[in-house]
Amino acid sequence: MHAPEIPGFTFVDLVGEGGFADVFRYQQELPTRQVAIKVLRSGSDAASIELFRAEANVMAQLSNHPSIVPIYQAGVSSDGRAFLVMEFCPPPHVAQRYRTQPLAVGEVLDIGVKIASAVETAHRAGILHRDIKPHNILTSTFGVPLLTDFGIASVVGETGAGAQGLSIPWSPPESLTADSHDVRSDVYSLAATLYSLLIGHPPYERRDAPNDNASLMTRIERGQLTPLRRPDVPASLIDVLRRAMAVEIDKRPVSAMVLGRQLQDVQIELRQSPTRLEVMDASPAAVGEGHPNDARTLVRPVSVIIPAAVHERLGPLQPAADEHASRPGAARAATGSSSARRPPPRRDGDRRLALPARIGIGAVAVALVAAVGYALVAGSGGDDGPQDGPLRGEDPPDAVIDVPPAPVVSKSGKGTRWTFTWTQDEPRERDEFKVLLTGDGADQDAPEYTAATSKTLTVPRDATVCIQVSLSRVGSPPSPPSDQVCVVGR
Known part of the structure; x- marks a missing residue:
């Protein structure tokens, strides 16, 4: 062209x-x-x-x-x-980089929080992105990740996922068969994008099976996510992304803000400084509201002029305040109440717009907010059932966190041959242990993550090896480390 x-x-x-x-x-x-x-x-x-x-x-x-x-x-x-x-953002961008080499965990977390801030800002202005994927995250001259393409290539032509310009590998199940107006569809696509950056290919792509559109759609609809096996990716991050990519939309975080806060939790767990969530709140009621901020979150009310040409467009669907479930992790999310209205059922005739009209509709944003304002809720989807959340801007109460107890470590052996064994109260499937060896006889430079419950090693004569073990459990913060147990080679 x-x-x-x-x-x-x-x-x-x-x-x-x-x-x-x-x-x-x-x-x-x-x-x-x-x-x-x-x-x-x-x-x-x-x-x-x-x-x-x-x-x-x-x-x-x-x-x-x-x-x-x-x-x-x-x-x-x-x-x-x-x-x-x-x-103009010069390459290379993440879309070129992740296929060659998966990105580092710290960089993916930073990208995730920053893009979640952008998505949350768009949602509060009534804009659904609907095509979040690695190709739509560019990098500025100074290395800052930037979200682009707010629907300019979407909703063009006939109905159906392919004709809407959806990128199937990162699309949520509900978008494959019909238009989605729910902000949690964008949350899903953002999580799928981050998963791709960590695994080195789209989340449902497999090296030992067909990866045509039909096969990908079947896996997406069944939630058959390709396992992510990287020893440097903590179980808590995998759990956050899996929940955000839940097949059932009600089990996902109810906002990009909440997903961003969960990613900050992982940064803190890894002893990284959390990337700040910076949100421009363009909801009509935001300018007159107070927005208490903290070191992790900045919400800045802004006034956005909604032109008459889009004044009557339906806003995105916001989950009701009682539809979210308590999320894993110890972090607390900035939250909100919602008075959003659901769009009425779409008639078949509404989907058969003329091509020029659909081009205009999909030019920059797929959906813009109506004159009636809404205040965004925050919370998360999970498996524990619904529960109410506080109003946005309030400091939410401390969550009831199921923190597993520290493992109990014992030792056995003699001479230079020793075995450390650890046990855990009420063990569960997918439990993983973080094993740290120290001392002048240790040959380990970094913690080891394993599902095993024992470790045998040779300790040089007159050398000391000490061990500490902590538990990483899906849906819970890490346990405290065990008491340190040491042996001396004889």
């Missing part, structure tokens, strides 16, 4: 091609800089162009967020194609 002529911009080269839009690099004349311009592949009628402009205006206001790609301007080229002018 050829690049359109746009006054004030000089074409440089093609950056990327998609099913419904292409991205070109241009040189802007004033101010002089390189920019990326995303261009829809088809023209639009006057009504759709007006809707496109209105939605672009809303997204441009949100692009001030530090984790959303800045939008400089939008327009329609002389041949009738709508376009967006955005910051």
